[in-house]
Amino acid sequence: MTVKGTGSGAGREPRTTKRRRSSSAAREGPSTIRDVAVAAGVSVATVSRALAGNYPVSAATRDRVMAAVESLHYVVNVHAKALSGRVAGPVALVLPDLTGPSLAHVAAGVEQEAALRGRLSLVCATHGNPEREDELVRLMREQHAAAVVLVGGAVQDEPYLRRMAEYARALDAAGSRLVLVGRPPLPGDHPVTVVDYDNRGGAFQAADHLFVQGHRRVLFLGGEPHLSTAEQRREGHLRALRAHGVPYAEELDVPGVYTRVSGHRRTRDALRAGIGFTAVVAGTDTVALGALAALRDAGLDVPGDVSVVGFDDVPFAPDLNPPLTSVRVPYEDLGRTAVRLALERGDRLTGDDHVVLSTQLVIRQSVRGR
Amino acid sequence: MTVKGTGSGAGREPRTTKRRRSSSAAREGPSTIRDVAVAAGVSVATVSRALAGNYPVSAATRDRVMAAVESLHYVVNVHAKALSGRVAGPVALVLPDLTGPSLAHVAAGVEQEAALRGRLSLVCATHGNPEREDELVRLMREQHAAAVVLVGGAVQDEPYLRRMAEYARALDAAGSRLVLVGRPPLPGDHPVTVVDYDNRGGAFQAADHLFVQGHRRVLFLGGEPHLSTAEQRREGHLRALRAHGVPYAEELDVPGVYTRVSGHRRTRDALRAGIGFTAVVAGTDTVALGALAALRDAGLDVPGDVSVVGFDDVPFAPDLNPPLTSVRVPYEDLGRTAVRLALERGDRLTGDDHVVLSTQLVIRQSVRGR
Numbered sequence: 242m243t244v245k246g247t248g249s250g251a252g253r254e255p256r257t258t259k260r261r262r263s264s265s266a267a268r269e270g271p272s273t274i275r276d277v278a279v280a281a282g283v284s285v286a287t288v289s290r291a292l293a294g295n296y297p298v299s300a301a302t303r304d305r306v307m308a309a310v311e312s313l314h315y316v317v318n319v320h321a322k323a324l325s326g327r328v329a330g331p332v333a334l335v336l337p338d339l340t341g342p343s344l345a346h347v348a349a350g351v352e353q354e355a356a357l358r359g360r361l362s363l364v365c366a367t368h369g370n371p372e373r374e375d376e377l378v379r380l381m382r383e384q385h386a387a388a389v390v391l392v393g394g395a396v397q398d399e400p401y402l403r404r405m406a407e408y409a410r411a412l413d414a415a416g417s418r419l420v421l422v423g424r425p426p427l428p429g430d431h432p433v434t435v436v437d438y439d440n441r442g443g444a445f446q447a448a449d450h451l452f453v454q455g456h457r458r459v460l461f462l463g464g465e466p467h468l469s470t471a472e473q474r475r476e477g478h479l480r481a482l483r484a485h486g487v488p489y490a491e492e493l494d495v496p497g498v499y500t501r502v503s504g505h506r507r508t509r510d511a512l513r514a515g516i517g518f519t520a521v522v523a524g525t526d527t528v529a530l531g532a533l534a535a536l537r538d539a540g541l542d543v544p545g546d547v548s549v550v551g552f553d554d555v556p557f558a559p560d561l562n563p564p565l566t567s568v569r570v571p572y573e574d575l576g577r578t579a580v581r582l583a584l585e586r587g588d589r590l591t592g593d594d595h596v597v598l599s600t601q602l603v604i605r606q607s608v609r610g611r
Numbered sequence: 612m613t614v615k616g617t618g619s620g621a622g623r624e625p626r627t628t629k630r631r632r633s634s635s636a637a638r639e640g641p642s643t644i645r646d647v648a649v650a651a652g653v654s655v656a657t658v659s660r661a662l663a664g665n666y667p668v669s670a671a672t673r674d675r676v677m678a679a680v681e682s683l684h685y686v687v688n689v690h691a692k693a694l695s696g697r698v699a700g701p702v703a704l705v706l707p708d709l710t711g712p713s714l715a716h717v718a719a720g721v722e723q724e725a726a727l728r729g730r731l732s733l734v735c736a737t738h739g740n741p742e743r744e745d746e747l748v749r750l751m752r753e754q755h756a757a758a759v760v761l762v763g764g765a766v767q768d769e770p771y772l773r774r775m776a777e778y779a780r781a782l783d784a785a786g787s788r789l790v791l792v793g794r795p796p797l798p799g800d801h802p803v804t805v806v807d808y809d810n811r812g813g814a815f816q817a818a819d820h821l822f823v824q825g826h827r828r829v830l831f832l833g834g835e836p837h838l839s840t841a842e843q844r845r846e847g848h849l850r851a852l853r854a855h856g857v858p859y860a861e862e863l864d865v866p867g868v869y870t871r872v873s874g875h876r877r878t879r880d881a882l883r884a885g886i887g888f889t890a891v892v893a894g895t896d897t898v899a900l901g902a903l904a905a906l907r908d909a910g911l912d913v914p915g916d917v918s919v920v921g922f923d924d925v926p927f928a929p930d931l932n933p934p935l936t937s938v939r940v941p942y943e944d945l946g947r948t949a950v951r952l953a954l955e956r957g958d959r960l961t962g963d964d965h966v967v968l969s970t971q972l973v974i975r976q977s978v979r980g981r
Contacts, residue, residue: 331750338719339715339718339719339722339734340715340716340718340719340926342712342927345709345710345715346710348709348710348734348736349708349709349710349736352709352736356743361735361743361746361747361750362735362736363733363734363735364709364733364734364735364736365731365732365733365734366718366719366722366732366734368726373726373731376731377731380701380731380754384750384754501926530927530930533930534929534930556710556871557712557900557927557931559904560900560903560904560931560932561927561930561931561932562930562931562932562933563932
């Protein structure tokens, strides 16, 4: 048995040993690659080639091999393959939700960078459910995944921090890597890579842009309290208030979930309450969609009556009515950077495991000066 | 060895045998569940519970088990687990691209239905690359995936049909199921489930809506020739022309890729060529975004000067300028139906393996009568 004790060194197995390994390690399954070779009347190397699809094999040979594979219910041994280096481990990406217009672009970045390096990427939406995250991390250890990338703001409580520390250790022990994207680093010393972006700076720019143009009463439709991205964006907003000497008003600081419905409801309620505001900063562009709809429903013109700034710069922001001024988050770049840092770890001299990418305000037609 | 010959019956293993199985089948790995139990000073059943996370286990016990798991580099045996029924195999979804606003909703439907049934779903973007599809299907066979769902139009050529037939057989032999979503069935008799939607009917409704209101010169921004969805939408459009006695005009029938840039370019070129049209039917809403931008760039009002109809009904269609009339495709429902049909196969009396969901025209403000 050649697979013993290779957990943490799996990724660096020398490539030259692969042919030998894949035949010897397959003995443990119910039918082996040798059984397939005998049934198909070809060599073990030919079966290996036909299954890998990386070498030219005639269609007739491939059919014979596949028929034998099927008749024997042969299942290629996962561990043997991963350890042999014949198939590079995948990169797994864990998102809270698949349908958000912005996180899909992190996934696209992960996928592009993984593909460049000859790896599959698998995406899984866990809706923050710890059991499903546990299951995915376990599955990815078994698959000798190159990295497991968790994306999106998180509530930084004790159970979360303990769970992340556990994932980091478990993945590290399996030769893989935990990468947190759009989340703060874990306190303490853990084998984890962090790729964050400047939530505070982006939110500061959004509010600054409004204050510079004379707005004073700005409705801030923030995220859920304790969510890391929401807290950071709120910090940036409050810093801009202070920088411009604008007094804080509790009635203008309205937390909620990052959905269109919530953006609509909060804007409608603020209008009905008559609290008075000339601009809205939405925590995300999705929230901004709701705000725009509520303002339209109330017969108000954007930007004539009320200005609106979003956060994310979704691809259809220029196509909205009016085209939306928003804070651009480099989502694809976050995904690419996550994979690059995780996979090039062995080649770097320094432990450059925490990077923060910048954000920028993209100015369109949803803001007008007072 | 108890795992032999269970390939196709894996999913129906009686639940009562699970505890016995998981300990006996673990012998083949480098360290066994028994090694972990001894190291942690607990029973095998406790290790199993701590790893599964389905039963209450004290935090201290769980920590002890996890420490032992890590010190021994114990990797839970994938096959044993899948065969024992302790962890249900995942559902895999293969998309051409992760960032499209509509296919993400198929993914969300797959994920909801899989979660209801206690299964993980994994999404992979292969950009139609056959090698990556091969690799994913192989990976999913190894993981005893419950189903592999391929989504999005496909070019129905000989290599494609052969590859699909091979996937269908290989997955069936492994107790899994190939599901094609938004694609026609395979010719011949293959173990495959097909969940399609009414592209022809949707495209007919879009054109019919324009012709009923007096439009005669309608620019049709179709998809790429040979792509199944594109051909079906074009068929529906041509059928509407015939139904209304509108003569076919080659210069109004403009194929291209389903992107915003292509929609913009094709509309701009048609305007420059002065071919004359009063309405645009876009092959997708993304193409419609490009058409709307090109019309705006040319100083034309929608719907005052030109009417526009899209296809997909993306979530932000009501937020566009103007709100876009579009053909609604039940994307989430396609995903849910795919999982339901694949997983309930054993329970059905009839081989109900081909369903077609309907589409509907959602009327907003981007069309005006002539």
